[in-house]
Amino acid sequence: MTLPTQLVLQAFLDAFADDPQRQLYGLEVCALAGLPTGTIHPILARLERLGWLHSEWEQVDPKQEGRPRRRYYRLDPNSVAAVRAAMARAQASTAGLRQLRPGLAGGGR
Numbered sequence: 001m002t003l004p005t006q007l008v009l010q011a012f013l014d015a016f017a018d019d020p021q022r023q024l025y026g027l028e029v030c031a032l033a034g035l036p037t038g039t040i041h042p043i044l045a046r047l048e049r050l051g052w053l054h055s056e057w058e059q060v061d062p063k064q065e066g067r068p069r070r071r072y073y074r075l076d077p078n079s080v081a082a083v084r085a086a087m088a089r090a091q092a093s094t095a096g097l098r099q100l101r102p103g104l105a106g107g108g109r
Contacts (some may be wrong), residue, residue, distance in 0.1 A: 001090035008043045009083055011074040012053065023072035025058075044073055046075035052079040 011032035015022040024032070027038050046052045055073045062068050075083065 001086060004033070004035055004039050005043050005047075006087060006090055006091055007035060008047070009052075011085055012073070013080075013083065013087070016075045016077075016080060020077055021074070023074040025070040025072050028075070048073070050074055050079075052083055 010027060011029055012024065014032070015024055019076055026037060026041060026044070027045065029035075030037055033040060044053060044055070048055055052075065053073045054076055055071050058070045058072060
């Protein structure tokens with residue numbers, strides 16, 4: 001699992017912890033994960049295909065709102081355990097990589 005994917009999933013886990021029904025839209029995910037939009041949208045699509053996220057378009061008139069409609073994503077409550085397990089495996093793998101090669105995986109140098 002890539003670091004950007006981990007950052008996106010962590011944003012959703014944090015939002016879920018605050019409110020299990022909370023939905024996030026793309027730019028919100030960017031801000032929370034600290035990633036550019038071109039990075040997060042393929043990740044969101046992949047996580048949705050896995051069934052870990054669900055999305056829906058907001059029901060507003062873009063002309064009235066003065067902005068495009070937003071697509072909101074939320075963590076599937078039935079996938080939280082799988083997401084946490086995957087994150088734990090990814091973080092353990094990264095920790096092992098840091099021990100083997102301190103200059104890799106954000107290990108500094």
